[in-house]
Amino acid sequence: MTPSRKKVEGARPKFIEWLVARGAQVLRPTNEWELVRFDCASGVAIVYGNSKGGTTFTGEALKAWEAFMGSGAWSAGARTKRVKLSPIVHTLLERDGDRCFYCFGHTSDADRSVEHLVPVAHGGPNHISNLVLAHRACNALAGHMSAMEKIRIREQRGAQ
Ligand SMILES: [Zn+2]
Incomplete structure (x- = not known):
């Protein structure tokens, strides 16, 4: 079960902080439906909010969210453990x-x-x-x- 849009929006600042701490590269959303967009070893993952107050998760997003809400371990993986970017x-x-x-x-x-x-x-x-x-x-x-x-x-x- 995916969380409600409201729940994700409420937790968003903490979730983003949590993602960055685990090596994900948080990207700027490209449209109003994207609540959280980040890149990790398996590619770009997105949490979408919809007009009915629900959410859709793509890529690693749900795994990361569930680890964030629970005590599960999650890491963005090798690709985003990057050297300092200009x-x-x-x-x-x-x-x-x-x-x-x-x-x-x-x-x-x-x-x-x-x-x-x-x-x-x-x-x-x-x-x-x-x-x-x-x-x-x-x-x-x-x-x-x-x-x-x-x-x-x-x-x-x-x-x-
Ligand atoms: Zn090319």
Whole structure:
């Protein structure tokens, strides 16, 4: 049985704190129905609230919630026991999650680069609005393309 939306909302600040302490990477919700969104070794997990006051849990979310409510042990696992992230990477992860801008695959601390959509050499700003995360190989492939070409690659991949 999943808890009521009200119950999750009431416990949310403590739950988030609890998740972070266990190595999860708490992400910013992407829409109003997401109560809690976090990343762990098995991928992104989400607690949704619905208009009827109920909840839906995806990924590891229910396991984590039950451990949080009980005395069960839970850990986010290896992938998010990460080295200290640079502030810009941290902000991009919060905004976009850990997926590659080009191929939509998960990136890891070992294989992740910050990509300028408009290259600095072409006057692109070092601002967050011009930055995305990408695999090193994907980034290298797109290195000499214009921003329009880069977005086209992404759209082609996304349509598959
Ligand atoms: Zn990629």
